[in-house]
Amino acid sequence: MIKIGLVGVGYWGPNIVRSFELTRKATVSWLCDLNPDNLSRIADRYPQAKPTQNFEDILNDKTVDAVAISTPAGAHYEIAHRALSAGKHVLIEKPITVDSQQAIHLMDLAEQVDRVLMVGHVFEYNFTIRALKDLIDSGELGDIHYLNFVRTNLGPVRTDVSALWDLAAHDVSIMCYLMDACPTDVTARGQSYLNENVEDAVFATFSFKKGIMAHVNASWLNPRKVRKIVVVGSKKMAVWDDLNLSEPIHIYDKRIAALDEIPDTFMDYKTKVVEGGVYIPHIRQNQPLQTECEHFIECIELGLKPISGGYSGLRVVLALEAATASMKKRSRIVSIKMPAQTNRRREKAAPGDTDLLERITEKVQDKLNNTIK
């Protein structure tokens, strides 16, 4: 049984405790928070976990294998650095850090001390997002033209990081995962309406190779909760809707066929629209946070590189830093470059990772065979 010390039990931390306990392969043996009210609110539910306001208690406990960090983003680096230095494996909530140099330091340190460093990019463990990746990788959608992400809600309003670093961090991790790459540049706009220098609404457009664009609209000032991704390909389009629990992905077999000649009328133009219907693939659902926790345990036990390791965390931070710089420079295009020394350390899918993917994702063709028209 892997023993975990959890730091930060505000809004998100309790979900992490529950998910680790559900795996039955790990137990949270310490709960740490600077705020005694937050600690006492959760301590009764998990009597096996010792509450503390002093992080040193976790570091000094030799029976603790790993530290999970769910504090505000600005505190991630210091806590992770101390945990790795004390020989603990580390799972950090997104974003891994608020500074790319700090992310690189953590990657270096984890390598030196030979410990797992994983970032909680929870959507990389969501079977419906994996199904979307299967659709892209299999060529089902054709060449990918562009992706459009919408993540809006009314609150929770943060004051420590902007909607870009809080909300769009998820979308950036998803786009990097789907494209299996770091974006090459970004242009972004954002406005601070409630708190100075904390953008509440952000519009950012990232570029990937081959002319692929990925646009993100993130806001905590929108009365409607929306979590949507549209992937437009040359053959088909896919729409992912996180709030549609039973049918999260719709595949539109519709496209504009290449025109041989300029049409005379609008109706002629309309005849070039290819209409093949709408498919709803059957996708096995999962509890993404539990799958993420299971993968962290698997990496510790089998010595694997995580799917969302330091490299994955770093490319998101680089993209967010560039988007922040673009917002400050009135939407100027800012390039994004993975430092050369980190590229060589790109986590290759270890055999165990591939097994995990095989186990939990079904092949696209199987899904299409089970579609409802």
Ligand SMILES: NC(=O)c1ccc[n+]([C@@H]2O[C@H](COP(=O)([O-])OP(=O)(O)OC[C@H]3O[C@@H](n4cnc5c(N)ncnc54)[C@H](O)[C@@H]3O)[C@@H](O)[C@H]2O)c1
């Ligand atoms: N994966 C997701 O979907 C998701 C959702 C929400 C939040 N998050 C992430 O989880 C993290 C926490 O977010 P939250 O919404 O729970 O924030 P929160 O403010 O509700 O809770 C953070 C807690 O950390 C405590 N804390 C702060 N500094 C600390 C320190 N140095 N040592 C110990 N405790 C400390 C605070 O007292 C608070 O109880 C953030 O990184 C956020 O981005 C992820």
